[in-house]
Amino acid sequence: MLRLAARRLVRPSHRALSTTAPRRADPWLLPNTPEHVEKTTSPANAPRPARLDRPGEPVEQMRARLVYQSRKRGTLESDLLLSTFARERLGGMGEGELKEFDRLMDEPDWDIYYWATGKKAPPARWAESTILEELRVHAKNEGKVVRRMPDLQ
Template sequence: MIRLLPATKLLRAAPCFSTIPRRALHVSCPRQADPWPLPHTQSHMDSTTSPPDAPAPEPLARPNESVEKMRARLLYQARKRGTLESDLLLSTFAKERLGSMSETEMKEFDKLMDEPDWDIYYWATEKKAPPERWAHSELLNQLKVHVKNEGRVVRRMPDL
């Protein structure tokens, strides 16, 4: 036979419960603030802000990398960023543009990929101004046009 505890004993046993009478079998904790705010909310933008004087990330040296190997690596890295938002934006951009990029454009794209995910996302969606090192970048301007999706194309993650 199952024996149920009275509601008062149940409330005293669990530290997160309030002593205000509620339903007798109510056992959940009171709702707290969401620890994972949605993108484009002010709290998320504040928590993901990089300092304006932060130096550019130092890229890994790849001295003997061929152009085709660089193109394949960048396509993979654009697809496997870590956040779905950045994955979708960068992987579809890379799928459309990497084939026609010159080696210098691919090196610039590689430097952009070294930046934090949320910074790239907010720069591309124009929610934050990019730092001086990216303010006049043609590549970032192309990414912004891609993100606007004026043709209303339904985009999906490209295959690897």
């Protein structure tokens, strides 16, 4: 009799496991779901991001800044996509391409991610961008390369 009483004390109640309790909505939507795309994409009429001019910035300093900025976006998905792209392509870019990539980095994280992965069409200002097209090819990862955040040197 004593054993039965002890078992009942540690055994969970069937009421606690009931599925009739209301479920709470998950505040953290999974990326690439329609709800996440809708919630995180900037509206079509959103103003262009304000540009921070850096007159006289040497090309090597710009390249180093872009490497850092591509790693520290705020979302892991964008960090991984942009930092691996920067590691592979920034060294061979000329000044014009670096400036275009710099302008792209001014855009919101999720917008860049969804433009690169083809979930959303980019606005007219990026429709003909060669850098964004290269980023799309990089995002497809047709070689099935395992990517990780690059080391800072």
